[in-house]
Amino acid sequence: MKGWKKRGAIVAAALAAVGIAAALVLNALNSNIAxxxxxxxxxxxxxxxxxxxxxxxxxxxxxxxxxxxxxxxxxxxxxxxxxxxxxxxxxxxxxxxxxxxxxxxxxxxxxxxxxxxxxxxxxxxxxxxxxxxxxxxxxxxxxxxxxxx
Structure with missing residues (x-):
């Protein structure tokens, strides 16, 4: 795999991980709000x-x-x-x-x-x-x- 493809895959994986973490945090906050x-x-x-x-x-x-x-x-x-x-x-x-x-x-x-x-x-x-x-x-x-x- 070429260098720019490897960097793109790493960036995409990092963005996906941040998106999943944000979704989990927002879901937890929403369920605990009274x-x-x-x-x-x-x-x-x-x-x-x-x-x-x-x-x-x-x-x-x-x-x-x-x-x-x-x-x-x-x-x-x-x-x-x-x-x-x-x-x-x-x-x-x-x-x-x-x-x-x-x-x-x-x-x-x-x-x-x-x-x-x-x-x-x-x-x-x-x-x-x-x-x-x-x-x-x-x-x-x-x-x-x-x-x-």
Whole structure:
């Protein structure tokens, strides 16, 4: 094989390897992304279907109910409410009336099954999307339940 053909084959192989590596990295990133949505977005049907995502808001007062290791509660942005079920141990800072972010999937019945629960650690911090949703809801003064299937 001549020198220029050998160099061309090496360059082509290197480009193919870089392309395959980039495709694998992008695929891994896409499968690990968890989008953040508010309870109002979920109720409006703007949540990802068949994909894990995060919901953030306040844990509704009086909604916390334990059933062995499964905990049922409601996350609200003061406009809409989403029922959540989580099996596991909750963070120490998780309380009713406080902010929380839950990651999981929405079931066909409107029940959100969480795989991870994050409690807000600082009373002054809230994700910008959740704060905006709470501000909008407090201006309207309305709270509505979860959508019925």
């Amino acid at each position: 989008l953040y949505v508010t309870p109002s977005d979920v109720a409006a049907g703007k949540s990802p279907h068949g994909q894990a995502f995060r919901i953030g808001g306040l844990v509704k007062e009086g909604s916390l109910r334990r059933d062995n290791l499964t905990v049922h509660f409601v996350v609200t942005d003061l406009a809409r409410e989403i029922p959540v079920a989580y099996t596991g141990i909750l963070p120490d800072l998780f309380k009713e009336g406080k902010g929380a972010v839950v990651q999981g999937r929405l079931g066909p019945d409107g029940q959100f099954t969480a795989s991870e629960v994050l409690a807000k650690h600082d009373e002054n911090y809230m994700p910008p999307q959740a704060q905006a949703a709470l501000d909008r809801a407090s201006k309207t003064g309305k709270t509505q339940g979860a959508p019925q299937p």
